[in-house]
Amino acid sequence: MIPEGRVTTYGAIADFLSLGSARMVGWALNKCGNTDLPIPAHRVLNRLGELSGRAAFKPPSAMQTLLEKEGIIVENNRVKHFKDVFWHPENLLKDA
DNA sequence: CCTATGACGCCGG
DNA sequence: GCCGGCGCCATAG
Numbered sequence: 001m002i003p004e005g006r007v008t009t010y011g012a013i014a015d016f017l018s019l020g021s022a023r024m025v026g027w028a029l030n031k032c033g034n035t036d037l038p039i040p041a042h043r044v045l046n047r048l049g050e051l052s053g054r055a056a057f058k059p060p061s062a063m064q065t066l067l068e069k070e071g072i073i074v075e076n077n078r079v080k081h082f083k084d085v086f087w088h089p090e091n092l093l094k095d096a
Numbered sequence: 097c098c099t100a101t102g103a104c105g106c107c108g109g
Numbered sequence: 110g111c112c113g114g115c116g117c118c119a120t121a122g
Contacts, residue, residue, distance in 0.1 A: 012102050021117035026103035033103090046104060053103030082112090 002043040005045030005070045006087035016089035042066040
């Protein structure tokens with residue numbers, strides 16, 4: 001559900017969905033990566049805007065590539081204008 | 097059954 | 110503002 005060109009964090013998702021811990025988000029995404037679900041996991045970063053999960057992608061560089069394809073600048077495994085492209089799940093409510 | 101680990105984050109010093 | 114410690118839920122050994 002994360003809009004293209006935008007990214008969010010494990011914490012934001014965990015908090016918004018009351019998952020109880022950011023670890024669950026990583027765990028869920030890892031599982032989703034094992035399915036055919038079209039989950040844009042590459043848009044999920046840690047609280048520092050780092051591509052912490054890039055290792056879970058087929059080519060670890062895929063995460064960065066996908067982000068850059070959406071116009072997100074990634075530098076040294078980190079989103080450059082992170083605070084600018086950061087997207088909080090609560091924005092879903094605004095759209096709805 | 098208990099311990100260790102993981103795509104993480106917050107609190108206290 | 111940096112560093113260390115603790116929590117959190119699920120899975121694996």
